[in-house]
Amino acid sequence: MSDAGTAPLTILLAGLGGQGVVTAGDLLIAAALHEGYEVKKSEIHGLSRRFGSVSCQVRLGSPLHSPLRGHGGIDILLALEGYEALKQLPYLKPEGVGLVNEFWLRPAAIQTGTETPPSREDPRLQWFPGTTQAQELEAPRSLNYYMVGVVSEWLPLSETSWEQSLAEGQRAKAAPTNRQLFERGRAAARALRRRGPRGVPR
Amino acid sequence: MKSAQTWLMSGNQAIARGAYEAGVTVATSYPGTPCTEILESIARHPGIEALWSTNEKVAYEVALGASFAGARAMVSMKHVGLNVAADPLFSSVYTGVNGGLVVVVGDDPSAASSQNEQDSRHYARAAKLPMLEPSDSQEARDLVLAAFELSERFDTPVLVRLTTRICHSKTLVRVGDPPEPRTPTGFIRDFDKYVLLPRQAILRHRALEARVEALAQYAEAADWNRVEWRDLRVGVITSGLAYQYVREAFPHLSVLKLGQSWPLPAQKIREFAAQVDEVWVIEELDPFLEEQIKALGIPVASEGWIPRVGELTPERILHSVEQRAPQPMQLGDPSIPGRAPRICAGCQYLGVYTAISRIGVRVAGDIGCYTLGSLEPWNAIDSVVCMGAGIGTALGMEKALGDRVRGKLLAVIGDSTLLHSGLGPLLDLVHNRGQTTVLVMDNSTTAMTGLQGNPANGQTALGQSGPGVNLEKLIAALGIEWVRVINPYDLAESEEVLREALDHPGPAVVISRAPCLLLKRRETVQQAHLTEEACTGCGECFQVGCVAIERQELAGRPAPLINHDLCVGCTLCVQACPEGALQPRRLVPDLVELETCLTPAQPR
Numbered sequence: 129m130s131d132a133g134t135a136p137l138t139i140l141l142a143g144l145g146g147q148g149v150v151t152a153g154d155l156l157i158a159a160a161l162h163e164g165y166e167v168k169k170s171e172i173h174g175l176s177r178r179f180g181s182v183s184c185q186v187r188l189g190s191p192l193h194s195p196l197r198g199h200g201g202i203d204i205l206l207a208l209e210g211y212e213a214l215k216q217l218p219y220l221k222p223e224g225v226g227l228v229n230e231f232w233l234r235p236a237a238i239q240t241g242t243e244t245p246p247s248r249e250d251p252r253l254q255w256f257p258g259t260t261q262a263q264e265l266e267a268p269r270s271l272n273y274y275m276v277g278v279v280s281e282w283l284p285l286s287e288t289s290w291e292q293s294l295a296e297g298q299r300a301k302a303a304p305t306n307r308q309l310f311e312r313g314r315a316a317a318r319a320l321r322r323r324g325p326r327g328v329p330r
Numbered sequence: 331m332k333s334a335q336t337w338l339m340s341g342n343q344a345i346a347r348g349a350y351e352a353g354v355t356v357a358t359s360y361p362g363t364p365c366t367e368i369l370e371s372i373a374r375h376p377g378i379e380a381l382w383s384t385n386e387k388v389a390y391e392v393a394l395g396a397s398f399a400g401a402r403a404m405v406s407m408k409h410v411g412l413n414v415a416a417d418p419l420f421s422s423v424y425t426g427v428n429g430g431l432v433v434v435v436g437d438d439p440s441a442a443s444s445q446n447e448q449d450s451r452h453y454a455r456a457a458k459l460p461m462l463e464p465s466d467s468q469e470a471r472d473l474v475l476a477a478f479e480l481s482e483r484f485d486t487p488v489l490v491r492l493t494t495r496i497c498h499s500k501t502l503v504r505v506g507d508p509p510e511p512r513t514p515t516g517f518i519r520d521f522d523k524y525v526l527l528p529r530q531a532i533l534r535h536r537a538l539e540a541r542v543e544a545l546a547q548y549a550e551a552a553d554w555n556r557v558e559w560r561d562l563r564v565g566v567i568t569s570g571l572a573y574q575y576v577r578e579a580f581p582h583l584s585v586l587k588l589g590q591s592w593p594l595p596a597q598k599i600r601e602f603a604a605q606v607d608e609v610w611v612i613e614e615l616d617p618f619l620e621e622q623i624k625a626l627g628i629p630v631a632s633e634g635w636i637p638r639v640g641e642l643t644p645e646r647i648l649h650s651v652e653q654r655a656p657q658p659m660q661l662g663d664p665s666i667p668g669r670a671p672r673i674c675a676g677c678q679y680l681g682v683y684t685a686i687s688r689i690g691v692r693v694a695g696d697i698g699c700y701t702l703g704s705l706e707p708w709n710a711i712d713s714v715v716c717m718g719a720g721i722g723t724a725l726g727m728e729k730a731l732g733d734r735v736r737g738k739l740l741a742v743i744g745d746s747t748l749l750h751s752g753l754g755p756l757l758d759l760v761h762n763r764g765q766t767t768v769l770v771m772d773n774s775t776t777a778m779t780g781l782q783g784n785p786a787n788g789q790t791a792l793g794q795s796g797p798g799v800n801l802e803k804l805i806a807a808l809g810i811e812w813v814r815v816i817n818p819y820d821l822a823e824s825e826e827v828l829r830e831a832l833d834h835p836g837p838a839v840v841i842s843r844a845p846c847l848l849l850k851r852r853e854t855v856q857q858a859h860l861t862e863e864a865c866t867g868c869g870e871c872f873q874v875g876c877v878a879i880e881r882q883e884l885a886g887r888p889a890p891l892i893n894h895d896l897c898v899g900c901t902l903c904v905q906a907c908p909e910g911a912l913q914p915r916r917l918v919p920d921l922v923e924l925e926t927c928l929t930p931a932q933p934r
Contacts, residue, residue, distance in 0.1 A: 144669075157338065157500075167338070168466075169500040172442070181669045193577035195466070195499035198643025199660065215666050234880075235667040 134165075134284060136189035138197045142182070142216045143208030144233060148272030149182045152206070155276045159285045159293035160188040170196040181212060206279045208258070208271060209233055210248060220252060227278050227317070229258035229271065254320060261312050265305055273306040277313025281321060339503045341496040344467035345406070345434055346371035348474030352430070353509035354378055355401035358389035360750065361779035362408030363443035364497035365436035369406060370782075373791045377511075380791045382783055385717070385750040386411035390418045390433070394487075397431040398524065400515030402478055406434035409450045410716060414751065419487070420457045424534040425524050426485035429514060430478035436492045439614050439641035440659070443494075445697070445716060447639075449615035454489050454592035458538055460545050461489040461592045462554065463570040467501040473554060473589060475506075484541055484548070491591070493614060495571050495641065546593040554589025557602055564631075565606030567599065567623060571642075572614050578644035579651075583610075594622055603628045610635075610651070614642050673702050675878040676898035678773065678818035678844040683708040684874050684906060685824040686769075691740045691832065694724040696752070698744035699778045699846075700771045707875045711742065718743070718751025724766040725759050737832045739766045745786040745801065746776040753808070759837050760809040767831045767838045772801060773846040781848060805839050812838040819844065821905040847898065856899035856914040858892050864911035865889045871903045871912060879903055 139156060143149040153169055160167045165188040172183055185196045199218045205226040207213030213228040220226055256278050262271040273294075280290055294307055339347065345368050349357060358381045359369035373380035379396075383389035386407040396403035407415065412435045419433065435453070438444040454461035462477055464470040470492065477488040522530050549555055561582045568576050569588040576585060586602040588594065603609050603623075610632035611620040617638070620630050635650050636642075640659030649657045662668065673679050683703040686693065687710050695701055695711035696719065704711035713723055724741040743752045748770055759766060775789075776782040783789025788798035805813050812834045816827045824842070831838035858878075867887025871879055878896035882889050890903065890912065904912045 161338070167502070169338075170495060171340075171498045171500070180671055191577075191581070193574040194571075194644050195495060195501060195574070196643065197578075198645030201643070201645050211666065211669075215662065215668075218660070218663065235669045 134189045136187055136192050137203050137283070138201060139186045139204045139206055139279065139283075140202045140216055140219050141184050141186065141206045141208075142212040143229075143272075144212065145180045145182050147182070147208045148269065149208060150184055152208075152272040152276050153184045153186050155273075155293050156186045156188075156279070156283070158296050159280075159283075159289040160186070162289040162292040163285050166190045166192045168192055168195040181215070183212070183216065204279060204282055206275055208275055211235060213253065214248065214250075217250060217252075224252060225282065226250070226253040227275065227282070228253055228255050229275055230255045231259040231271075256313065256316055256320075258313065261316075262309060265308060267302070267305045267309065270302060270306050270309050274309040274313035277310035277315075278317040280310070280314050281317035335506075336502050336504050338500050339467045339471075340367065340498055340500050341464070341467050341470045341492055342367040342498070343371045344470035344503050345474055345490070345492070346375065347503070347505055348471040349404045349432070350375040350378065351471070351506045351509055352475050352478040353402055353512040354404050354478075355429070355512065355514060356393060356396035356403045357381070357405070358383050358392045358403075359406045360384070360386045360389050360411055360414075361776055361782045362411050362436075363779060364438055364494040365406050365408050365411075365434065365492070366779045366782070367497070368434060369791060370780075372404075373793075382791045384785055386415040387418060390415035390422075393431060393433075394418060394422050394425075394427075396514075397427040397429045397487075398425075399428065399517045401429040402431075402512065403429060404432045404434065404474075407436070408444065409435055409437045409448050410444060410446065411435070412450055412453060413448075414717070416453070416457075419453065419459075421526055422487050423457050423459045424526055424531060424538060426534075427481055427487060428518070430481035431487040432474060432477045432481060432490060433487055434474075434490045434492065436494065436497050437615065438494050440494075445714065447615065449618060450489075450491055451591050451618045452616070454491075455618075458542055459486050459489055460484070460549075460590060461491055462589055463491045463591050464496060464589070465569075465571055465573040465587070466496070467499070467503045469554075469589070470496065471503050471505065476554065480548075484545055486541060486545075491570065493571055493641075542593055546596065549590050549593060549595040550598050552590060552595070555595050555598055556587050556589070557598075558585045558587065559605075560584045562605060563607045564610055565602055565608070566610045566612055567602070567619060568612045569619060570614060572612050572647075575642055575644045575647050576612050579648045588619065591619060592622075594619070596626055599623060599626060599628065612636055612642075612647060670705060671702060672877045673699065673875065674847055675876050675893075675896040676847055676900035676902075678842060679703060679771065680874050680876055680900070681818040681821055681824055681902045682769070682771065682842050683710045684902065685821060685828055686710045686740065686742075687873065688825055689828055689832070691738050692724075692727065692735060694720040694727070694739070694741045696720040696741075696743040696747050697778075698747055698771070698776075699773075700742060700744055703742070707873050717747055718755060721752055721755035721759060721766070721768055724768075725755070725762065725764045728764055728766050729762075736765065740828075740832070741766055741768045743768065743770060744777075745770060745772040745774065746782075746784045748801075749785050749799070753804075756805070756810070756839075757808050764837055765835060767828075767834070767840065769828070770801065770805075770839060770841045772841050772843045773849075774798070775846045775849055777846045777848065781846065801841055805841075810837050810839050812836065813841065814839075815841045815843050817844070818842040819900055819902065821902060854898050854917060856901075856916050857894055857897040858899065858901070858903050858912050859915045860890055860892060861911050861913065862889065864909050866909055866911075868908065870906045870908055874903050874906050876903060 170185045202219040207228045210232040258274040356379045357372045393403040393405035441447045462473045481488045565584045567586045608631040637656035687708045695714040720741040786798045788796040880891040882891040
């Protein structure tokens with residue numbers, strides 16, 4: 129399914145500090161490198177902290193120049209939390225797809241009642257029960273593996289590359305659960321794509 | 331993540347790798363986003379003296395001394411740090427170097443973690459030293475190596491300019507071999523070179539002007555300034571990360587990529603311009619290249635198109651060029667609430683700012699986690715300018731307003747910032763008979779940049795530990811007689827001591843002391859709990875500003891909802907509650923409800 133000469137694909141990963149957004153980006157990078165793609169990754173450091181906004185961009189394919197794209201330049205948005213997904217929507221191409229974990233942590237502004245929550249209705253967004261699934265396996269911290277499984281269905285990366293990526297740099301204790309969540313995410317995404325086909329966004 | 335000798339590295343890591351391969355002996359820095367990880371990464375390489383200095387000026391001078399001694403040396407800092415180090419920068423361009431000296435500066439377009447978005451390329455022209463600008467991690471590694479060669483060849487410090495997206499983006503880097511061992515030559519006395527008396531300064535200035543000529547000539551053939559011929563209708567001149575954006579946005583156009591942004595290769599630019607129908611100059615922040623190119627008599631068709639505020643993206647460049655006008659920086663959809671950075675649950679600052687907001691004073695702030703005290707609900711800080719500015723600006727207000735502000739002025743500064751650039755202002759306060767009160771927030775670390783060592787905690791970049799400076803004695807030695815230490819977790823005491831300090835005739839210093847919560851993962855033994863019937867909805871608990879205190883409605887009144895995943899049991903909200911409705915409850919391990927905040931909730 130892969131072709132290392134393919135046009136660049138840009139994935140924006142977003143979520144909250146502590147959810148494993150950067151690790152999820154590293155998993156994508158590892159798989160893409162194994163597949164022989166050129167890769168670039170852009171991270172945001174600095175003021176993010178636990179439960180603060182965290183995002184990074186992963187780009188693969190060629191020719192690859194910029195490590196990031198701006199508004200309207202993202203093919204796939206992978207979000208681990210609802211508001212973070214809505215915040216990043218301007219980056220998504222009109223024909224792009226947003227894969228979002230069904231989990232909302234209300235920002236402070238909403239808690240104090242000064243602002244109203246925005247609509248979650250955007251036809252590009254697809255919702256996945258990652259948090260519920262991770263809790264079912266008593267591994268809330270492995271949610272990112274579920275969502276990487278989800279996005280894997282949209283990426284031109286082989287089974288071997290994912291095997292390789294998942295085997296790299298893991299704590300042995302968590303590995304089986306992480307693997308299981310990855311598979312669940314992958315299965316959920318596959319089922320969704322069978323029901324209502326939505327091609328790899330270009 | 332390696333494959334043979336190709337590694338995926340951030341720009342910061344690549345800079346460190348380049349310095350290591352260049353055989354750097356001494357590397358210095360003061361932490362600051364986006365450059366903090368350069369020194370952290372260098373410290374992990376063998377055989378390098380890596381130092382966190384008290385501030386960027388000292389860092390610069392230590393690196394310069396190492397260079398005088400014949401060692402290769404590198405100093406790295408964020409853009410505003412270069413302002414602090416500007417004095418030795420300008421004069422070291424006169425003395426020149428012995429061992430190569432490379433100065434790495436990280437600009438922060440969009441001011442993601444900074445108080446301004448200055449373009450540090452101006453320093454190269456103002457101080458007259460060469461500046462190299464990498465556009466990815468590979469070039470960051472390569473150009474650091476080249477910068478050391480350039481430094482020694484032309485007897486000058488060399489600036490390497492990064493931007494946040496270079497520092498924090500990861501791209502593949504072909505690395506080279508570890509360095510051959512180098513022995514510094516030792517310091518060789520050379521009066522006319524190293525002693526800048528007026529006569530020597532004039533002689534050195536003459537030599538400097540000749541050096542700049544030679545550097546400009548060298549730039550003509552340097553391989554880091556390269557032409558890529560494509561469509562000749564437009565030729566784009568660019569540098570740094572803007573080059574990658576240009577390639578992404580206009581893959582078909584010819585490009586002159588300048589790896590050296592000062593001094594420019596004038597001939598090369600003229601020749602490039604002569605081959606294309608029109609010239610565009612696309613660069614991030616100021617029109618630094620554009621103005622120099624126009625000064626060469628070359629018309630720049632893109633004049634006025636490129637945004638000068640906020641960072642660029644390929645899309646932003648495309649849009650601006652299409653519209654022939656800069657696309658304004660987009661500050662995010664206002665209908666989606668942001669997540670402003672918050673002070674951690676249970677941090678000492680919560681107590682101090684609750685006390686300050688109860689007293690009601692004018693507060694000149696400073697730079698660190700405690701800057702967040704300027705936000706809701708405390709609104710406790712009224713000015714934040716730069717590192718160390720709080721004490722001086724408070725003294726200035728006092729001198730301007732006299733009795734009108736007596737007992738109503740407070741300067742707030744952290745331990746690391748006090749040692750960075752607050753001691754001079756504190757001494758000034760004493761010397762000039764000020765009466766401003768200074769609150770030192772001592773959390774025993776440089777917290778906001780990621781818990782680096784500093785002279786207050788005695789930790790070095792190489793992991794040595796020892797006693798830090800005794801702040802009470804240090805402050806007393808400056809001539810301040812009224813010094814008190816408070817426990818910031820005692821709300822009543824904090825308020826009382828602060829009031830006393832403000833009333834004191836003469837300068838007074840209050841030290842609020844508690845270690846940063848992130849230093850040690852302490853076990854939470856108790857947490858706050860609400861007795862619903864006792865809550866009257868007065869809202870005092872919300873004024874503590876703790877992220878663990880969420881808001882709920884009880885019987886039509888606002889009431890606290892304690893997030894027990896975040897609460898560390900500091901009891902500040904318990905002390906703030908006038909009704910006793912919030913009480914600490916000891917934790918029984920089985921009853922810990924860790925999942926509280928992880929329960930999926932739908933937006934209303």
